[in-house]
Amino acid sequence: MENETTPTTTKDNEKAQGGNHLLYMMFKWLVVRPLLYLFYQERIYGTENVPLTGNLIVVSNHASDFDPLIVGSCMARPVAFMAKEELFEIPVLKQAITAFGAYPVKRGAGDRAAIRSAIESINKGWATGIFLEGTRTLDGKITNPKLGAAMIASKTNAPFLPVCVWGTETILPKGAKFPKLFQPVTVRIGELIPAPESGDRATLEAYTQKCADAINALHALGR
Template sequence: MGYRRQDWLTYWLLKWLVVNPLFRGLYFGRTYGQENVPRQGSLIIVSNHASHLDPPLVANAVRRPVAFMAKEELFRVPALKQVIRLYGAYPVKRGGSDRAALRATEAALARGWAVGIFLNGTRTPDGRIPQPHLGAALVAARTQTPLLPVALWGTEKVLPKG
């Protein structure tokens, strides 16, 4: 999951020319508590999930790159695969324990990355977390990495499930 110089440039261009203007300008997004987010070092960001836009919005809000687990089906779409990999995503097989995704998560944390995990493992229509999975807590305990809870609200109205 290491970035080449060109990838970093493309990442930051996407963030500042596409994601941030959408978040701030089009959707009038606001963030609270950014001063509490460590700027470096490993970190597991846990959040609710209602919209396709949640991963880039979380990364934009915490002001640092975040590697997200993403369902493996997304990596079958060639153009989308390139964009989400650029944003640090790596595939996870849903419905069971995916050891490769767990190793990718631990490797990213060992390199000092922030890793984003949506607690439901999928989007919900209202952004609530009715049945959180325990994977984030397991990874945090195994790697001695702090958890940062993030709450998104209103994103269920922007590119929602279905």
């Protein structure tokens, strides 16, 4: 399948989603990975399933605000996630999350700009992370998957890498002001699911459900 996006020039790319791979990897290995290992006894399975090159969409369940850091840090390559557009209005934080490849998305609305940003992210060499349900769930299971990730996959010929985070819902429960420490966290990385063969709605729905089933199956394995 040919890439359906319009080619961008170098100048266009400089104005598009940013990101710094070196800074990303330094933050991952010097800060995120040690903290997760020390305070959350993190277990990771399936790292051999992560392709190091080529277009890629990392698709995960979502139960905590910490999930982007946790999922991204388990990959052997940088992963850019969508972030609430409100975060891009905060000085310093905006520059920080932009450096790590994040791009804004509007909550509660279909945001074509976010989809375009995700496609640009993939075209610039980032693996792009998307939460299949679009929002957090109380138990980490996927019950209402959205079609946006499959649409992006069909336009970029990017395969899905299903990922399950288990136990993250206990890190920062509703109403808590500070994250809880020493909560066991497990990440399971599944096998690649090739990009959908077409972009019609029926195909995208079946593809999305296949991915949701794969993630829920990983979740059922527990710790």
